Amino acid sequence: MSNDTFRAPQFLARPAITGSFGVSASTHWIASSVAQSVLERGGNAFDAATSAAFVLHVVEPHLNGPGGDLVALIAPAGGPVEVLCGQGPAPALATIDHFRAEGLASVPGAGALAAAVPGAVDAWLLLLRDHGSWELEDVLSYAIHYAEAGHPVLANTCVVIDQVRDLFVAHWPTSAHLWLRDGAAPSPGDLVTSPAYARTLRRLLAESAGAPDRRTRIDAARTAWGQGFVAEAIERFVADVPHRHATGGDHHGVLTAADMAAYAAHFEPALSVTFRGRRVHKAGPWTQGPALLQALRILDGFEDDELDLDTAPGIHRVVEALKLAMADRDAYYGDGLDPEALTVLLSAEYAKQRRELIGPRSSWELRPGSFAGLPRPYRPALAASTGTATATGSATVGEPTVRVTGETQGDTCHIDVIDRWGNAISATPSGGWLQSSPAVPELGFCLGTRLQMTHLDPASPSALAPGRRPRTTLTPTIVTTEESITALGSPGGDQQDQWQLVYLLRTLVGRFGSQQAIEAPMFHTTSFPGSFWPRSWDPGGLVIEDRIGQAVLADLDGMGHAVQRAGSWALGRLSSVHLERAEGRIIGAANPRGAQGYAVGR
Numbered sequence: 001m002s003n004d005t006f007r008a009p010q011f012l013a014r015p016a017i018t019g020s021f022g023v024s025a026s027t028h029w030i031a032s033s034v035a036q037s038v039l040e041r042g043g044n045a046f047d048a049a050t051s052a053a054f055v056l057h058v059v060e061p062h063l064n065g066p067g068g069d070l071v072a073l074i075a076p077a078g079g080p081v082e083v084l085c086g087q088g089p090a091p092a093l094a095t096i097d098h099f100r101a102e103g104l105a106s107v108p109g110a111g112a113l114a115a116a117v118p119g120a121v122d123a124w125l126l127l128l129r130d131h132g133s134w135e136l137e138d139v140l141s142y143a144i145h146y147a148e149a150g151h152p153v154l155a156n157t158c159v160v161i162d163q164v165r166d167l168f169v170a171h172w173p174t175s176a177h178l179w180l181r182d183g184a185a186p187s188p189g190d191l192v193t194s195p196a197y198a199r200t201l202r203r204l205l206a207e208s209a210g211a212p213d214r215r216t217r218i219d220a221a222r223t224a225w226g227q228g229f230v231a232e233a234i235e236r237f238v239a240d241v242p243h244r245h246a247t248g249g250d251h252h253g254v255l256t257a258a259d260m261a262a263y264a265a266h267f268e269p270a271l272s273v274t275f276r277g278r279r280v281h282k283a284g285p286w287t288q289g290p291a292l293l294q295a296l297r298i299l300d301g302f303e304d305d306e307l308d309l310d311t312a313p314g315i316h317r318v319v320e321a322l323k324l325a326m327a328d329r330d331a332y333y334g335d336g337l338d339p340e341a342l343t344v345l346l347s348a349e350y351a352k353q354r355r356e357l358i359g360p361r362s363s364w365e366l367r368p369g370s371f372a373g374l375p376r377p378y379r380p381a382l383a384a385s386t387g388t389a390t391a392t393g394s395a396t397v398g399e400p401t402v403r404v405t406g407e408t409q410g411d412t413c414h415i416d417v418i419d420r421w422g423n424a425i426s427a428t429p430s431g432g433w434l435q436s437s438p439a440v441p442e443l444g445f446c447l448g449t450r451l452q453m454t455h456l457d458p459a460s461p462s463a464l465a466p467g468r469r470p471r472t473t474l475t476p477t478i479v480t481t482e483e484s485i486t487a488l489g490s491p492g493g494d495q496q497d498q499w500q501l502v503y504l505l506r507t508l509v510g511r512f513g514s515q516q517a518i519e520a521p522m523f524h525t526t527s528f529p530g531s532f533w534p535r536s537w538d539p540g541g542l543v544i545e546d547r548i549g550q551a552v553l554a555d556l557d558g559m560g561h562a563v564q565r566a567g568s569w570a571l572g573r574l575s576s577v578h579l580e581r582a583e584g585r586i587i588g589a590a591n592p593r594g595a596q597g598y599a600v601g602r
Contacts, residue, residue, distance in 0.1 A: 013592035014599075016515035022419045023588035023601030024048060025575035027063070027491060030151065031056050032590070034142045035417050036600045038134070045423040046074065046131040047139060049415050050124045053429055054143035054201070056413045057445070058194050059151050061434045062160040063491065064413045066197070067234075067447040068431025070120040071283050071474040073270060075485055076131060077422035081270045081281040081478050084427070085469075086123025087450070088116045088263050089335075092466045093254035096456050099464065102251055107452045107464060109533035111245030112238050112253025112437045114449035116470055120429050121225055123265035129218040130267075131423075136208065136218050140201050147198035147444075154596065155188035157434075164435045171244035172438040175446065179434060196444025203229060222264075230443060231260040237440045238447075246533065253437075255447065270478070273346055275300055276508045281478045285342055286335040288531075289475040292497040294325040296504070297351035298358075307509050309502065309520070310548075312555030318505065319525045319542055319561070320358040322498055324367060326528040331368030331377035334461030335469040344373040362560035364539040366528060378460055380529055382537060412474065412491035416577040418586050424579065426476035426487035428496070453531050473531050479504070486514075488576035490591075494531050498524035499572045514576050514589035521545040522571035526564075538562060545571055569593045577601075 017023055022045070024035035031052040038048035049072075057066050070086030099107060108114050128139060161168075162185035168176035169183065178196070179185070186192055207228065208220035224230065238253035245251050270281040271289065275296040282289030298321040299307060308314040328345060344350055350371050357367065368377040412430035417423075431448030439446045453471055454464035462471040475496050476489035486507075490499050499522055506517035526541035540562040544553070547568050557563045575590040575597055588599030 012515050013519055014515055014590060016513055017588035017599040017601045019586050019602040020420065020584045021602050022417070023577045023586045023599060024052070024415075024417045025577055025588045025590045025597070025599035026052060026056070026415045027413045027573055027575065027597045028056060028060050029596070029598040030059050030146070031413075031415060032598045032600045035415065037142070039417075039419055043134050044132065044421060045417040045419040045425050046127050047134040048417045048419070049425045049427055050128045050132060051139045051142050052415050053120075053124050053427065054140055055146055056415070056429060058143055058146045058197065060154070060157070060413050061194075062157045063411045063433065064120070064429045065432025065434065065436070065448070066121050066200075066445045067115070067118045067436070068120050068429060068433070069116065069118070069448060069450055069472065069474065070123045070427065070429045071287055071472060071476060072123070072127070072425055072427035073281055073283065073476050073478040073487070074127070074131065075424040075478055075480065075487070081272070081480065082267045083270050083283045084123055084127055084265065084267055085283070086119040086265050086429075087286065087469050087472050087474070088119035089467045089469050090116055090451055090454065090464055091255045091259040093256070094451060094464060094466055096458060096464050098254065099456055103249070104247060104456070106456055106533065107454055108449075109246040109452050110436060110449055111243060111251060112255065112447050113245055113251050114451045115253055115255050115437065115447035116450040117255065117259050117263045118432065118448060119263065119265055120431070122222055122263065125218050125222050125225075126265045129215055135214055136221055137205050140205065144198050144201050147194040147201070150191035150193045152189045153186050153192045156594070158185050158188050160435055161185035167244065174439045174441045175434065177441070178439045178444065194444055196442065198444070200230065200443050226263060227257075227261045231257040233440055233442050234260065234447070241438065243438050253447070271342075271346070273297055275504070277481065278508060279480045280504070281480065283475065285333040285337040285471070286469045287472050287475050288329050288333065288494070288497055290333065290342065290346065291325040291329045292475070292477065292501055293346055294328060294351065295321045295497075295501055297346060297348065298324060298355045299505070301352065301355045304509050307505055309505055309510060310552070312552050312559060315523060315544070315552070315556060316362070316559055316561070317358060318501065319523070320363060322501065322525050323363060323527050324354045324357060324369070326494070327366050327368040330380055330529055332374065332461055334463070334471050337461060338375070341374050344371055360559065362540045362542070364527065364560075366537075380455070380460065380535070382529060412493070414476070414489045414491055414573070414575055416487040416489065416575050416588070418485070418487060418577045418579045422485070422579060422581065424478065424485050424487045424577070426478055426489045428474040428476045428489050428491070430474055430491070452533055471531075475500075483582055484578065484580050486576060486578040488574060490572060490574040492573060495524045495571070499574055503574055503576070514578055514587055518572070518574045518576070518589050518591055521548040523548070524571065543571065545569065573597060575599060
């Protein structure tokens with residue numbers, strides 16, 4: 001490999017897993033192995049993903065939890081691509097007036113005031129009921145095993161626990177009891193258990209065991225969660241225990257059992273556009289997913305050689321397209337966006353107008369578009385970064401999802417599965433991190449903080465409002481043709497769709513293999529307001545792995561980009577699974593960075 005420019009390596013850090021029976025990929029090797037175990041025992045992709053998801057609650061507690069949320073795309077064999085929405089809305093008492101009365105200028109990055117209604121568990125159970133085949137007891141057996149028998153704790157989990165140790169000791173004693181040992185964080189590789197969460201899962205099974213059939217047993221567990229002992233325990237804890245929030249003050253949360261009882265996960269149609277002969281499917285504008293579709297629309301007007309991501313001009317065009325799409329995200333996206341406005345944002349005519357804004361030099365402006373059929377764009381107050389472009393913070397002052405260097409605090413998980421029948425799922429669960437808010441002691445988990453992505457400005461398309469879903473960064477992808485299907489995704493907050501766009505361009509334009517595309521140098525822009533506290537931005541910011549080569553980095557700098565070198569292997573946590581229908585061949589790929597994500601299959 002030259003020192004001056006990147007060339008695709010002949011040898012990969014990880015093999016591309018190839019088989020015909022089924023393939024599973026995720027951000028943790030245990031979850032991937034569990035999903036594959038379910039396939040081997042006759043379960044389908046939806047059984048497998050659900051089993052793996054509950055295991056992720058146990059083995060990646062700093063990245064997701066039962067009190068968090070979920071967005072998934074599913075493609076049942078022979079059926080349309082659908083969105084599984086596990087993003088709960090704001091509670092009934094979560095009003096702008098209430099937060100203002102608490103003396104807050106924004107929704108805190110940590111603490112129960114930032115909790116939306118937990119949606120992940122109900123969504124997984126809905127998926128299992130409607131598209132799975134296994135009994136709930138069998139699905140949950142893996143998570144119960146790891147919660148009771150223990151698992152070797154990740155080094156990253158230990159780092160996060162150590163970072164918030166003082167907060168736990170001083171202000172969140174229930175979390176200290178759950179995660180500290182003699183006042184200290186565990187050491188990497190220590191066997192850790194989650195007995196309280198195991199008891200919660202066992203009680204769900206006990207309260208649903210008397211139902212007459214599989215479907216009603218799953219519904220009984222959903223009732224026990226949303227209308228029974230789980231909801232009651234959450235309301236008691238939130239109402240009775242004021243606690244330290246990211247603002248530095250103590251507050252009660254506002255989530256109630258009635259909020260949980262009113263919520264039910266659901267399926268909805270996916271959005272899609274065509275790019276280079278493939279149909280790319282995403283969730284709606286209550287996520288950031290349409291930004292990827294907008295970027296593809298813009299880039300579809302360039303020739304293949306103009307999108308060569310081993311060159312500075314190719315990277316430049318992609319970065320500029322992303323800046324335009326993400327500016328529109330903040331100007332227009334939110335739960336309840338007018339469908340006609342969304343049609344305009346995804347139209348070829350609008351994309352052409354936006355494409356013409358891409359010049360030879362980096363833009364340092366936030367440039368939302370305007371077009372017939374669009375409302376007046378919302379322009380948020382902008383806070384430039386300190387110049388370090390790190391979006392710094394801790395659990396006591398805020399929780400950004402990902403620092404631009406790739407260092408995580410509260411991040412996300414991802415799961416992709418394709419089975420032998422051709423069922424596929426791409427799922428991104430998140431929230432309810434151990435550092436989100438104090439643990440509810442009898443349940444063994446804490447609440448999420450997704451409301452921090454809302455604004456206390458009623459003019460914002462993502463304004464805080466009771467019953468409205470916060471605009472989430474969770475954004476899995478499915479790509480289809482008549483002959484093939486690909487499920488892919490990544491953790492990474494605002495970077496999720498950016499890294500997925502790089503993957504898609506590498507595979508669909510550059511003709512890279514899936515593992516090769518994941519391992520190739522990754523990049524993203526920070527030239528738009530972040531979704532998480534403190535919502536800073538870095539005008540012209542381009543974060544890129546050094547392996548791209550010195551010549552390319554120098555050219556990008558010369559084009560006016562504020563280039564930030566991220567190290568050789570620092571960005572992206574992608575995984576993917578791909579099925580070629582005619583051959584019956586399934587390929588799985590996973591990120592080698594951090595030695596944590598794995599694909600398995602046969």
